[in-house]
Amino acid sequence: MPILEVNNLTKIYESGMIIRRYIEAVKNVSFSIEEGEIVSLVGESGSGKTTTANIILRFLKPTSGEVIVDGRDIWKDINTFEDLKEYRKKVHAVFQDPFSSYNSFYPVDRVLYQALELLGKNPKASESKDLIEESLVSVGLEPKHILGKYPHQLSGGEKQRLMIARCWLIRPKLIIADEPVSMIDASTRGGIIKLFEKLREEEKTSILFITHDMGLAYYISDKILIMYLGEIVEQGTPEEIISNPKHEYTKNLIESIPTLYKKWS
Amino acid sequence: MKGYALRPFLKYVSRKFIFLLVTYFIAITIVFILPRAIPGNPLSTLLRQIFQQGQANPELIRSVHKTLMEEFGLGKPWYEQYIDFITRAFKGDLGTSISSYPKKTLDLIAPVMPWTLILLIPSIITAWIIGNTLGAIAGFKRGSFTDKFTLNFSLIVSQIPYYWLGMLLIFTLSVKLHIFPGQGGYSQGTIPAFTLKFILDMLYHYILPFLSIVISALGGWAIGTRVLVIYELDADYVNFGELLGLKEKTVFSYIFRNSILPQVTGLALSLGGALGGALITEIIFNYPGTGYLLFRALSTLDYPLIQGIFIILIGSVYLANFLVDFVYALIDPRIRLGQSEGS
Amino acid sequence: MGNLVLQVENARAYYIVENNYVRAIDDVSISIREGEVVGIVGESGSGKTTLSNVMLVNIKKPLSLIDGKVKLYLNGSIIELNKLPREELQRNIWGKETSIIPQSAMNALMPTKRIKDSILDVMKTHFDEIHENEIIDKAQTRFEEIGVSKDAIFRYPFELSGGMRQRAVIAVATLLNPRFLIADEPTSALDVSTQKMVLKTIQNLREKGIVKSIAFITHDIATVRQIAETLVVMYAGKIVEISSIEEIIREPLHPYTKGLLFSVVTPEPEVKERGIYHIPGTPPNLMYPPPGCRFHPRCEYKLDICEREEPQLKVVNNRKVACFLY
Numbered sequence: 026m027p028i029l030e031v032n033n034l035t036k037i038y039e040s041g042m043i044i045r046r047y048i049e050a051v052k053n054v055s056f057s058i059e060e061g062e063i064v065s066l067v068g069e070s071g072s073g074k075t076t077t078a079n080i081i082l083r084f085l086k087p088t089s090g091e092v093i094v095d096g097r098d099i100w101k102d103i104n105t106f107e108d109l110k111e112y113r114k115k116v117h118a119v120f121q122d123p124f125s126s127y128n129s130f131y132p133v134d135r136v137l138y139q140a141l142e143l144l145g146k147n148p149k150a151s152e153s154k155d156l157i158e159e160s161l162v163s164v165g166l167e168p169k170h171i172l173g174k175y176p177h178q179l180s181g182g183e184k185q186r187l188m189i190a191r192c193w194l195i196r197p198k199l200i201i202a203d204e205p206v207s208m209i210d211a212s213t214r215g216g217i218i219k220l221f222e223k224l225r226e227e228e229k230t231s232i233l234f235i236t237h238d239m240g241l242a243y244y245i246s247d248k249i250l251i252m253y254l255g256e257i258v259e260q261g262t263p264e265e266i267i268s269n270p271k272h273e274y275t276k277n278l279i280e281s282i283p284t285l286y287k288k289w290s
Numbered sequence: 291m292k293g294y295a296l297r298p299f300l301k302y303v304s305r306k307f308i309f310l311l312v313t314y315f316i317a318i319t320i321v322f323i324l325p326r327a328i329p330g331n332p333l334s335t336l337l338r339q340i341f342q343q344g345q346a347n348p349e350l351i352r353s354v355h356k357t358l359m360e361e362f363g364l365g366k367p368w369y370e371q372y373i374d375f376i377t378r379a380f381k382g383d384l385g386t387s388i389s390s391y392p393k394k395t396l397d398l399i400a401p402v403m404p405w406t407l408i409l410l411i412p413s414i415i416t417a418w419i420i421g422n423t424l425g426a427i428a429g430f431k432r433g434s435f436t437d438k439f440t441l442n443f444s445l446i447v448s449q450i451p452y453y454w455l456g457m458l459l460i461f462t463l464s465v466k467l468h469i470f471p472g473q474g475g476y477s478q479g480t481i482p483a484f485t486l487k488f489i490l491d492m493l494y495h496y497i498l499p500f501l502s503i504v505i506s507a508l509g510g511w512a513i514g515t516r517v518l519v520i521y522e523l524d525a526d527y528v529n530f531g532e533l534l535g536l537k538e539k540t541v542f543s544y545i546f547r548n549s550i551l552p553q554v555t556g557l558a559l560s561l562g563g564a565l566g567g568a569l570i571t572e573i574i575f576n577y578p579g580t581g582y583l584l585f586r587a588l589s590t591l592d593y594p595l596i597q598g599i600f601i602i603l604i605g606s607v608y609l610a611n612f613l614v615d616f617v618y619a620l621i622d623p624r625i626r627l628g629q630s631e632g633s
Numbered sequence: 634m635g636n637l638v639l640q641v642e643n644a645r646a647y648y649i650v651e652n653n654y655v656r657a658i659d660d661v662s663i664s665i666r667e668g669e670v671v672g673i674v675g676e677s678g679s680g681k682t683t684l685s686n687v688m689l690v691n692i693k694k695p696l697s698l699i700d701g702k703v704k705l706y707l708n709g710s711i712i713e714l715n716k717l718p719r720e721e722l723q724r725n726i727w728g729k730e731t732s733i734i735p736q737s738a739m740n741a742l743m744p745t746k747r748i749k750d751s752i753l754d755v756m757k758t759h760f761d762e763i764h765e766n767e768i769i770d771k772a773q774t775r776f777e778e779i780g781v782s783k784d785a786i787f788r789y790p791f792e793l794s795g796g797m798r799q800r801a802v803i804a805v806a807t808l809l810n811p812r813f814l815i816a817d818e819p820t821s822a823l824d825v826s827t828q829k830m831v832l833k834t835i836q837n838l839r840e841k842g843i844v845k846s847i848a849f850i851t852h853d854i855a856t857v858r859q860i861a862e863t864l865v866v867m868y869a870g871k872i873v874e875i876s877s878i879e880e881i882i883r884e885p886l887h888p889y890t891k892g893l894l895f896s897v898v899t900p901e902p903e904v905k906e907r908g909i910y911h912i913p914g915t916p917p918n919l920m921y922p923p924p925g926c927r928f929h930p931r932c933e934y935k936l937d938i939c940e941r942e943e944p945q946l947k948v949v950n951n952r953k954v955a956c957f958l959y
């Protein structure tokens with residue numbers, strides 16, 4: 026059974042007070058993710074990636090279609106606060122802007138304490154302290170360099186690692202990562218990518234990796250979905266997509282990506 | 291204007307209009323409530339007047355009281371008074387004054403309104419132009435002597451309360467130096483008429499109240515524009531323009547144009563405040579405008595007159611606000627053509 | 634090799650903030666020759682944009698050129714740009730001899746004027762007498778050469794899409810056929826398909842002879858490799874390696890260059906084979922750069938001397954590298 030199943034998802038945004046405008050941000054999107062699978066959702070700006078992510082995370086209601094996580098329809102079968110809490114333990118998000126996840130008035134530790142609370146653990150217990158340190162070490166952060174610091178004192182990479190440390194505490198079954206490295210310098214990006222791979226290896230976590238960077242998608246994923254103007258126009262393994270793209274849009278996209286080892290003709 | 295641009299523009303204007311209509315409704319509701327919250331019975335003042343004129347017949351007083359209560363609807367429950375008030379207000383009937391019974395409120399307001407407008411509009415616009423220009427020059431020459439001088443001058447001037455500045459002007463230029471008259475809209479004894487003599491006399495009386503509004507309002511504009519200009523100095527188009535060799539003069543004109551645009555909306559927003567200031571100015575200078583009438587209405591608790599003045603004043607501020615915004619939409623292409631959606 | 638066009642010699646350019654220096658450019662020398670596209674790469678904050686301002690001598694508070702020379706080679710004579718007052722640079726150099734596509738090209742055009750009016754303003758600055766129609770005709774031709782519809786010049790900047798706006802800026806920047814053009818991350822904010830068009834546009838500028846030499850600044854080696862012949866690698870305000878781009882990709886010398894190169898991921902089998910790499914740690918705060926080699930806290934090849942002494946750029950097999958390993 027797949028961990029995530031998205032069926033015929035559609036989202037239409039309405040805007041304008043007097044003259045209504047409709048934007049079909051996501052059109053009839055279907056795909057699924059198996060346990061331990063990393064699936065990339067690739068598309069250009071405005072193609073509907075974030076909208077899809079927000080629906081799966083239950084932040085945004087779809088216009089139609091269903092999202093099934095672990096056998097339950099997240100818009101029908103989650104009714105109580107307890108259900109929602111369970112859901113938040115199962116599906117966790119890592120966002121593009123590592124800044125937005127932090128409150129600049131609190132030390133960064135808070136994001137980890139919040140995770141412990143979600144798990145129903147007493148953040149003050151000494152066991153909790155161990156858990157936190159353990160999670161920091163597993164994302165390559167030195168606890169004593171991080172704990173007690175404020176968001177502005179950490180680099181973007183460190184903040185993003187901290188968000189992944191949260192995943193180590195919660196151990197969700199599915200991570201929705203929306204452009205998690207696009208605001209991070211190329212030279213430190215690889216380290217973050219490796220953390221996602223490690224979670225998948227050790228915890229069998231499934232990951233929906235949202236990116237506009239085909240290189241990253243090619244490198245990290247088992248399956249790539251190509252999104253264009255709200256639709257998934259093509260999907261397949263990275264090799265299939267790169268060496269044998271079928272859709273015109275994909276062909277054009279792949280031709281446009283600058284390559285390192287060959288120069289364009 | 292091209293067809294594709296029209297839609298967002300119409301949308302913008304109609305949205306704005308509805309917004310103003312709704313807030314206007316709320317505003318006149320507040321106008322309805324406020325005078326009723328002041329303790330005291332408006333009729334008692336009127337009755338005392340009748341009483342003092344020697345017609346002390348209790349029978350008569352009671353019957354006058356009864357007729358007046360009915361006439362002004364004061365005996366009815368508040369919600370009936372309210373509905374009555376709103377429907378009449380929309381029909382343009384602002385009721386009858388209590389203190390100058392039986393004169394219609396509108397007839398009292400109409401003759402004083404032009405005085406207020408003549409005082410208000412030129413002074414606000416003058417302050418806006420001078421203030422913005424000073425502020426822009428100061429901001430462009432950030433850190434220079436001109437900048438420091440303008441900033442300090444503006445800070446001081448904008449902190450002086452309207453009435454204080456008004457009294458200062460009266461004291462120095464009128465009482466001590468006898469340069470300008472400090473009282474009234476025209477010389478006592480003359481009758482308003484369209485003659486050169488009267489107009490010159492009026493202008494002579496006009497200078498001090500005009501100056502007091504201009505001076506106290508321009509500081510705020512200068513400070514605001516200075517900040518907008520400084521903010522704009524680092525804009526990407528300024529850097530690019532300089533690196534293409536643009537002259538300082540051209541760069542200044544770019545910056546001036548872009549930082550003045552938000553100030554046009556600021557002008558709309560400030561109208562209310564300027565109006566309040568003008569009311570005070572009128573009272574200090576004994577100027578025959580709406581402020582003076584309102585002062586009288588308040589001291590006699592003349593509900594209909596207070597309400598009438600406020601309805602007209604708020605209405606004109608809203609109208610001006612709408613027009614200014616409309617003008618803004620026309621002069622800023624980003625709004626006129628509808629800045630494209632997306633980022 | 635072509636004649637020299639522009640040369641920066643031992644430049645130090647610091648930002649003065651709170652009685653302290655941000656050493657954004659520290660003893661940097663760079664030469665640009667005729668007909669050449671020089672790529673400049675480095676992480677964000679490594680000093681690329683500051684270097685572009687030094688090359689143009691656009692030195693404005695809080696930036697200050699502490700030391701060094703910037704020479705422009707013009708018809709056989711040498712002009713020391715750093716000695717000219719700003720007004721003179723504006724009148725005779727900027728836009729005419731040197732020009733730039735700024736990093737924030739999206740907002741680089743005057744937002745409340747039609748593009749044609751901005752163009753006319755630029756022309757009025759440089760020529761006493763102008764014929765409007767002639768200029769508009771010429772500008773329209775340039776727009777078409779660059780792949781923007783010629784009607785775009787009657788538009789306001791915000792009416793154009795990101796890629797179009799970027800190219801409109803390129804057109805405006807090259808109106809007067811400057812000999813030397815700096816492109817500061819011209820493609821970083823764009824989608825890949827637009828990126829490619831903009832890259833082609835810049836390539837064409839040189840092929841058509843509109844500009845003679847280009848400095849192409851980016852943080853992405855895969856992008857710059859499509860267009861540049863020479864690559865300059867910057868780290869923490871210093872140049873750590875200069876070499877032909879082919880050689881750098883074949884064999885990067887400086888440990889930082891290696892790290893930067895191996896952290897690039899493109900959809901190529903070579904990348905999957907070699908794996909994805911990352912440089913540990915973060916770039917230093919340039920107010921307090923580490924002593925010795927500025928890269929030593931992050932370097933896996935660090936020697937004892939690296940913490941004490943600063944490596945100088947030196948020639949190794951026709952390439953230049955600043956590292957004690959060579």
Ligand SMILES: Nc1ncnc2c1ncn2[C@@H]1O[C@H](COP(=O)(O)OP(=O)(O)OP(=O)(O)O)[C@@H](O)[C@H]1O
Binds near residue numbers: 039074
């Ligand atoms: N709240 C909203 N109201 C109206 N339209 C919206 C809203 N959010 C997004 N859109 C529109 O929906 C479309 C898809 O947006 P979305 O944010 O999902 O794109 P994306 O693929 O994540 O793009 P990016 O790569 O820029 O993050 C776009 O056309 C966008 O303008």
Ligand SMILES: Nc1ncnc2c1ncn2[C@@H]1O[C@H](COP(=O)(O)OP(=O)(O)O)[C@@H](O)[C@H]1O
Binds near residue numbers: 680
């Ligand atoms: N206006 C400024 N004031 C102070 N420091 C600055 C300013 N602009 C840039 N810096 C600093 O100078 C260094 C180099 O910046 P920059 O040249 O913009 O790098 P890049 O273009 O490579 O990203 C950075 O440490 C940056 O923080």
Ligand code: SF4
Binds near residue numbers: 888926
């Ligand atoms: S000089 Fe030393 S620290 Fe610097 S890059 Fe070379 S080996 Fe590494």
Ligand SMILES: [Mg+2]
Binds near residue numbers: 074075076
């Ligand atoms: Mg997005």
Ligand SMILES: [Mg+2]
Binds near residue numbers: 681
């Ligand atoms: Mg930069």
